[in-house]
Amino acid sequence: xxxxxxxxLALAAFAGAAKAQNMAEANKSFxxxxxxxxxxxxxxxxxxxxxxVRYEAQLKTARALxxxxxxxxxxxxxxxxxxPKDNLWKARYYIVKAQIFENTPYYNLPDLQESETDPAKxxxxxxxxxxxxxxxxxxxxxxxxxxxxxKPSWQYVKSRWDDGTTPPALQxxxxxxxxxxxxxxxxxxxxxxxxxxxxIGGKDRDAVREYWHVQRIMAEAKPEAKDNLPLAGLLxxxxxxxxxxxxxxxxxxxxxxxxxxRAQEVVGKAAAAAEAAKFYLYAERYxxxxxLTDYCLKLPLNYITDNCKKIKDAITAPLLGIEDGGPFNVPxxxxxxxxxxxxxxxxxxxxxxxxxxxxxxxxxQWDALYAIWRTSELLEKKPARKITLALKYPAKYAPxxxxxxxxxxxxxxxxxVISRHQQPREGxxxxxxxxxxxxxxxxxxxxxxxxxxxxxxxxxxxxxxLDAATGLDMPAVTVHENNKKRATNKxxxxxxxxxxxxxxxxxxxxxxxxxxxxxxxxxSYNRYEDxxxxxxxxxxxxxxxxxxxxxxxxxxxxxxxxxxxxxxxxEKLTLxxxxxxxxxxxxxxxxLDAMGGAEHTFTLxxxxxxxxxx
Numbered sequence: 297x298x299x300x301x302x303x304x305l306a307l308a309a310f311a312g313a314a315k316a317q318n319m320a321e322a323n324k325s326f327x328x329x330x331x332x333x334x335x336x337x338x339x340x341x342x343x344x345x346x347x348x349v350r351y352e353a354q355l356k357t358a359r360a361l362x363x364x365x366x367x368x369x370x371x372x373x374x375x376x377x378x379x380p381k382d383n384l385w386k387a388r389y390y391i392v393k394a395q396i397f398e399n400t401p402y403y404n405l406p407d408l409q410e411s412e413t414d415p416a417k418x419x420x421x422x423x424x425x426x427x428x429x430x431x432x433x434x435x436x437x438x439x440x441x442x443x444x445x446x447k448p449s450w451q452y453v454k455s456r457w458d459d460g461t462t463p464p465a466l467q468x469x470x471x472x473x474x475x476x477x478x479x480x481x482x483x484x485x486x487x488x489x490x491x492x493x494x495x496i497g498g499k500d501r502d503a504v505r506e507y508w509h510v511q512r513i514m515a516e517a518k519p520e521a522k523d524n525l526p527l528a529g530l531l532x533x534x535x536x537x538x539x540x541x542x543x544x545x546x547x548x549x550x551x552x553x554x555x556x557x558r559a560q561e562v563v564g565k566a567a568a569a570a571e572a573a574k575f576y577l578y579a580e581r582y583x584x585x586x587x588l589t590d591y592c593l594k595l596p597l598n599y600i601t602d603n604c605k606k607i608k609d610a611i612t613a614p615l616l617g618i619e620d621g622g623p624f625n626v627p628x629x630x631x632x633x634x635x636x637x638x639x640x641x642x643x644x645x646x647x648x649x650x651x652x653x654x655x656x657x658x659x660x661q662w663d664a665l666y667a668i669w670r671t672s673e674l675l676e677k678k679p680a681r682k683i684t685l686a687l688k689y690p691a692k693y694a695p696x697x698x699x700x701x702x703x704x705x706x707x708x709x710x711x712x713v714i715s716r717h718q719q720p721r722e723g724x725x726x727x728x729x730x731x732x733x734x735x736x737x738x739x740x741x742x743x744x745x746x747x748x749x750x751x752x753x754x755x756x757x758x759x760x761x762l763d764a765a766t767g768l769d770m771p772a773v774t775v776h777e778n779n780k781k782r783a784t785n786k787x788x789x790x791x792x793x794x795x796x797x798x799x800x801x802x803x804x805x806x807x808x809x810x811x812x813x814x815x816x817x818x819x820s821y822n823r824y825e826d827x828x829x830x831x832x833x834x835x836x837x838x839x840x841x842x843x844x845x846x847x848x849x850x851x852x853x854x855x856x857x858x859x860x861x862x863x864x865x866x867e868k869l870t871l872x873x874x875x876x877x878x879x880x881x882x883x884x885x886x887x888l889d890a891m892g893g894a895e896h897t898f899t900l901x902x903x904x905x906x907x908x909x910x
Contacts, residue, residue, distance in 0.1 A: 319349060326356055331364035351385045355392050355452050367400035368416035375415045375426070383440050384449070387470050390437075391453040394430040394477070397423055431483045434474055441471035442498025463599045466507050466563070468500040475508070487515050506557075506564025510534065513555050514571055521578035528575035528584075534559050535568035537591035566592050566600040573607050582611050582693035611693050615639040616716045618725040619697060625730045625814065627764050632702040632729050634712065638687055639695035641716045646683040646700055649674045651709040651728075674711045675720055681705065707731050707812045734773060734814040735764040736807045757819055759790040761807055764814075776806040829854050829863065840909075843902040846873075852892040863892035873898045874910045881909075 322337035334356065341353035354377050361370035374393045380386045402420055411417035415426070434441065446453075446467050453473065467473045471493070478489050493508035513531060517524050536559060559565040569592035576585035585607065592604035620635035638644065681703070689696050702712055708731060715724040738757045761773035761784045769788030774781055777792065784790040807814040829852060836847040848871060852863035873882040881901065886894040900909075 319352065322353070322356070326360055329363075331360040334360045335364075347380070347382065347385070351380055351389070352452075355388060358392055358396060359452070362396050362400065370396050371400060371415040371418075383437070384444060387434065387437060387441055387444055388449050388452045390430050390434045391449075391470070391474070394427055394434065395453070397427040397430065398477075398481075428481060428483070431474075431478060431481050435478060435483045438471055438492060439496060439498075441474065442469050442496045442501060444470045445499060446470055446473050465599050466504050468504055469498055471496065471498065472501070472504055472508075487512065490515060503561040503563040506559050506561045507567050509555075509557060510559075510564060510567040510571060513568075516555070517575075521575070521580075524575045525579055525581070528572045528579070528581075530556060531568045531572035531575065532588060535565045535572060535588070535591065537565075537569050537572070537588050562595050562597045563600070566595045566597045566604070569595075570600055570603045570607065573604060577607060577611060580694065582691065586611055586693065612640060614641050614716055615695060616641050616644060616714060616725065618714060618727055624728065625732055625735070625764070626704075628707055628731055628733050628812070629704055631704055632731075634700045634702060634714070634727060636698050636700050636714055636725075637695060638698055639689070640693065641687055643716070644685045644687055644700075645715050645718060645720070646685060646702070647674075647679040647713040647715065647720050648681040648683070648702060648705070649677050649711040649713070650680045650705070651711055674713060674726065675722065680710070702729060704731055707733070707810075709813060730813060730815070732812040732814055733764050734770060734807055734809060734812045735762045735767075736760065736773075736805070736814040736816050737762075738805070738816050738819045757792045759784065759792060759805065759807075759816065761788040761790075761809075761814075770809070772809070774808045776808065831869070840900055842900055844900055846898045846900065848896050848898065850886070850894045850896075852888060854892075862890070863888060869894050871896055875901075878910075 318337060318341060322334050322341070325331075325334040325337055338353040338357045338360070341349055342357065344350040344353065354373070358370050358373040358377075361367075361373055374389075374396050377389065377393075380389055397415075402423060415423070418426070446469055449470060453470070475489060475493055478484060479486055483489070484492075490508055490512040494505045494512060497505075510531065513527065513534070516527055518527075534557060557564075559568055569588045573585045573588040573592065576582070576588065589604040589608035589611075593601050593608070595601055616636065616638050618634060619637040626632040636644070685698075685700065687696070687698060700714065702710070710729045710731070711726055712729060713720045713724050713726045715721065717724070736759065738759050759775060761770045761775075762768065763770045771784060771786045771788050773784045773788070775783065775790055775792075782790055782792075805816040805819070807816065832851045832853070834849045840846060850869055850871065852869060854863050854865075868885050868887050870883065870885045872880060875881050882898050884896055886896055888894050
């Protein structure tokens with residue numbers, strides 16, 4: 297009897313060791329991203345008597361199916377699983393289930409309900425209900441979840457698609473991990489979720505409760521930045537940064553606010569200071585915002601104080617950029633104005649470079665002059681003029697929009713670089729200008745004396761050259777087109793024809809006279825002679841079952857000069873139905889009515905292959 301008992305115990309120990317080895321191998325495949333292999337390795341463990349082994353295998357199988365793109369199988373696996381009685385496994389089960397139903401694609405129509413038990417055939421409404429009910433079940437467990445550490449459950453509940461806004465360091469428990477999901481799915485009112493987050497105690501939650509308390513204060517924020525200054529003062533007082541004027545003034549008043557508390561934990565102090573700094577930044581109270589970030593940066597908490605550093609850098613960093621380059625073309629003898637956005641820069645330098653012929657010999661791609669991104673090429677030239685500008689601001693750190701005036705030097709193209717350095721550097725903001733007395737435009741319509749009549753010129757362009765100051769015709773202007781030269785006539789007109797060999801013809805033109813230039817950028821002409829007809833098909837539904845009828849309505853239109861109109865010919869329309877394997881199923885030829893329309897009904901085969909039909 298003893299020998300038999302010994303054998304039984306040995307067999308049990310061997311079986312347990314074998315299961316442990318199988319689980320270890322399956323987990324290794326899962327961690328390496330070999331999901332299908334992991335599914336196969338978990339399979340023998342799905343019905344294990346040991347509940348820990350069984351639940352781990354079942355939940356990770358569902359995850360592996362999800363991660364490998366087998367979404368329907370993943371939903372089935374977790375949907376058909378019975379909720380565990382143990383609170384830890386029940387929490388893990390609900391989280392995995394909610395995330396799978398939240399993060400898998402949906403293909404059916406919202407009104408197509410095929411099953412009450414197969415989640416692969418659920419409507420969107422059914423899927424949403426499963427997800428919301430599961431998050432609601434987790435909400436009912438919130439007191440229990442606050443005592444369950446997140447770290448041991450991380451491999452079960454962390455989805456690859458999580459986009460929560462809470463840093464991992466602020467998620468010590470499953471409760472804290474779920475706050476973003478509850479907010480996103482409106483499991484409970486937003487403020488209620490945050491109130492519970494700082495009211496409920498639990499393991500390792502002392503510090504994070506202050507963080508959620510700060511978030512609850514933030515929930516009172518108003519749309520207008522200036523309306524949040526009292527809230528910023530409250531947060532400054534909560535943080536303990538009483539060095540700021542606002543905190544000193546408001547502390548006595550805000551201590552009576554039901555939301556006020558004195559942060560004791562570094563997390564609460566840093567979070568309150570960071571949020572207060574943001575409010576002051578948005579309200580353009582820059583110096584106060586900086587003082588709060590300075591306080592925050594003295595606190596030893598990287599994942600929040602890093603945000604304070606970003607806020608301070610955004611306020612104090614030098615800023616010098618072109619906000620509006622103004623018109624590219626500027627009439628001769630007039631200055632050009634460039635609107636510049638600046639902050640924390642006391643002196644700016646404007647370098648004006650004259651662009652010579654080498655900038656015009658670019659194979660007709662004159663658009664390169666519209667935005668001078670080739671600053672390095674400009675810096676190789678000697679500037680025609682350098683202007684030093686002293687900048688003034690309404691307050692410390694406050695950005696200011698300033699008009700920089702570029703003086704007229706002579707007709708032609710110029711590159712203007714704005715820099716905060718005495719010697720310009722690559723990457724400094726730049727803009728190009730053209731001082732000229734020529735204006736040019738192109739049209740595919742011939743102008744007539746009757747302004748209500750326009751004659752369309754198929755495949756041709758009328759190029760007009762005008763005096764930029766008076767708007768009158770300017771004759772004898774040279775037009776450069778892809779290294780070819782032509783000239784406008786006495787009426788300031790040049791007709792160009794599109795390339796007859798191209799269905800799509802695009803041109804950039806440079807106009808020139810007496811050192812003055814104008815650019816006509818990217819005029820184009822499209823030919824559709826090879827496809828002047830269009831067939832528009834509509835069906836009564838988007839998804840069909842076998843043996844159902846497909847009602848098809850067709851409309852044929854033809855291209856006219858300026859628009860499309862109903863087909864006016866006598867040709868008939870042929871419709872062909874192809875199955876999922878691209879084999880022809882049915883075909884019909886229909887006459888078209890006066891509006892170019894026709895209707896027909898196809899019937900799908902009962903045993904047809906599932907998939908996309910065309």
